[in-house]
Amino acid sequence: METLANKTLSLWQAEGRQLIPQNFATFRSLISQAKDLAQQGNYEAAAVYGQIAANYAQLNHCGFFVSSELEQLLLTIGRKAIPIAFAPQKETALPKTVKHVLHVSTHLSDIGGIPRLLRRWIQQDTERSHSVALTRQALNEIPQTLKDAVANSQGRIYVLNDRNGGIISRAKRLRECAATADIVVLHTWEYDVVPTIAFANKAQSPAIVYTNHGDHWFWVGAAVSDAIANLRESGMHLSQQRRGIEAKRNLLLATILEPACRKLSRSQAKQQLGIDENSIMLLSIARAVKYKTVDGVSFADAHVELLKRYDRAILVAIGPGHSDEDWSAAIQQTQGRIQVLGETKDTAVFYQAADIYVDSFPFVSITSILEAGSYGVPSVSRYPYSSDLCGVLGSDMPGLTGNLIRVRDLEEYTAVLSRLVEDEEFRLSLGEATRNKIAATHWGSHWQNALNELYSYVVALPKKTATLDLVDEMSLGEPDIFLPSVNQTDIKTVMHWHMPLMPFKQRLQLWLNLVKKYGFRNNHLNFLLPEKLRSRYYLLRRNYSHWHFLRRR
Template structure:
């Protein structure tokens, strides 16, 4: 099994060593196009090409975790569109406690996504301040009701930047104006969102900016405008300094905030509620389907067959993949003791029933680890890499340090799980130690203390300054050569361009529409020629009404 793992790592290294230069070349061409448009004063086109470049780098690793060159183009655009009506924002001091917080995100349609949950819990915890929310690409999606109520109750407002006519530059101007009344701006943006970088290019016109490092394992924009980077885990903080050039004093740790978990059921009661034998040992895993991708020809279910054959009262329940993977052979070999379910929002009863939590593989799911651990469940995660250089690809979090069990190969994995299955006292003691540590770090007043330190640092440091326009440097080392994205959709260049046609200036929109129509035969995609504001305000609502009429 160890040989299989080594073979896989060698294959990933070989494949990515060839792919990274190819991806980097595409990225360089996109950056050059963005720069060319910016030099000609076509800032909206430049911004769209910059976003395509960032999206490409995010999903097709280029040996980069940030791009000074690309951010410099966005800063140039932002400085060229300066609104002279805004007065410089005074440098805050330690004596001024921030009261008005502006959270900025891209799209938060689902209340159960990582970023919406983080914002929601932040506002719920930080009750002594007013919280507003600006969203760069929300319309026509609804803002979740719970967030609308929380913002309103804190005396804040919600702003949908793409509701009005205009392109990325117009949105950036509006965001800059909205932020003028905020004491602190917190960026929870998607990694390729260019609008906040343009909006806050002039630091003397901007409040202090905190960037929350939600996507610490991949490329993102924002380093050039962020006065503090709030990393959610230690590995992300180290990578921010090493590969993103974040200065040590601006590089902080802000653990993921969790809501208090209250056990309503004993393990026995929870198993009974789920129809699971109360005398069984339940292994649980919860993550999105792509995180359970088959590797080495071995599925996530296959990896547990030796354990389940050895312990005939052990059961594995996996929530997320549903039928996306064919696990029928492993299920048959274990007499049906592997149960794969689709996504469910009600996971609390499963956490309360679990005896052991096993992390998703080959992609970790840290939020699920934290949530399981908060119920006193011992945690096991696989880390196949031979050095700490790849730590960003593994599972770590302040509340997990010292208690999470990490194993390197399947043989060790089976041994560790077998010991936990056989030793109830060990499971209970490790689970309780994990629960206590998570509560200490990730909940209530303890988390609030960390937040206050981040606010204070952002308010007291001089505004960040970009002192050089460094050239982007491609790396073909660890962790780059082992970087794989937990996505199954196709991310070819045309797939990135097509959804952005409506936001492009008309000349570029028409050019790409004709090119793609000729290439793909888009007779039914004429609507992509409509500007985005018109599609959102008129075309999409009308199409929705017509569809409803046809159903009736």
């Protein structure tokens, strides 16, 4: 049995059991502060503390995936802080057809999965008008391709933070923007409380769909969402089991992909890369942080036995080239048949050259598996967990179901890869089946049909009525106990990120408390700037650094 299942998982479990109660206590303290501020009528500061609590729970797992107490607090803030004049004058009737879609996100840039999905969604759904509202957009960073897609659909982009004001002001504007929408689709970052406050009055809100981008994380928005659009089966199961989403509101919508067009044969792509066309190329692509040495066994070490067994086999790993991982021993043992490169956007030729795709480990990279499968490359992923309760920590997608090979341990991993290396017919047929399933699920008209069905279903649903008068409870089961090993972020960093949103009095008080606890060196004066001025400060500093660098050259 793979050592990870015996040793590291046990260490992660022990760490999770220790950290989750500490995280839970911190979250409770933040919720208590938010409730106190709301009771005093200081809804702006209460909303910021609510967002700090949400961001903290996202980054430091607290033993739950939704907080009924936080959602209820945000509903209360929305109902009391936003006058009825900012809502439509009459209750919103359910539309018979969806013509106007309002997408809501937090921040969009040229990097990340949400901007790509949003752009592809709008470009594909050409029969409707699409507008976008952004709750915390940085200066000058909206991708031009997204601007073009929105303009071509006769929609508009609303930057809700382009005026003075905090979370409540943005929630008011969001409610106004949604007045003419037939449906609202949330693509917000997991901690973003603006939509929950904006749509607290459900009777006067359009139908709302939450797109479950971060299904393994805590997020807010369940209280106002009429339906959850989960992007994969494991996220769908977790939504029902751990977030309390009713089955009729718990939907599956595959992520939309752009069709992959093979321009090179495998042999041609290998020649272009300087690789022997008769070799069997294993490929893995992910950010460096997803490759970690576990129990002394690196990602490269896991392939040494296979590469020694088959002289024609090589491994190309794109992403970990700039990490601190030392793969030199494995590279030497395999006579250099392990090639390690840094992160790059130009990956198409590598996918076209690959014979087998191997998922990153111990953290998966589903996007890369989908991209490999789109070129007809069969994929193998390791899933060391002992039960399906940890499904969101593994690789799955609707287009991969039935074709992605998942293995439990290194012995099974080597055996599966050996068969794929030896059996060309099996390798090619599995790759072709993977491509066909992805095309039938994630591409073009097939995806559009699923989207049309989702629109029709959601607008016909009775609007959700929040029933969240519950006390949050902490779980130390699976997958909870493994999540602290994925990420932990200190509370000071979270507070720094949200401090500019606070009214000045609370901002100053929080800054003084942080200075007292962590010292002035860790709490610079620029943290006291309101968000708009702070954004301009960082933009000017970045531009100055770039100018200074060019002068020195």
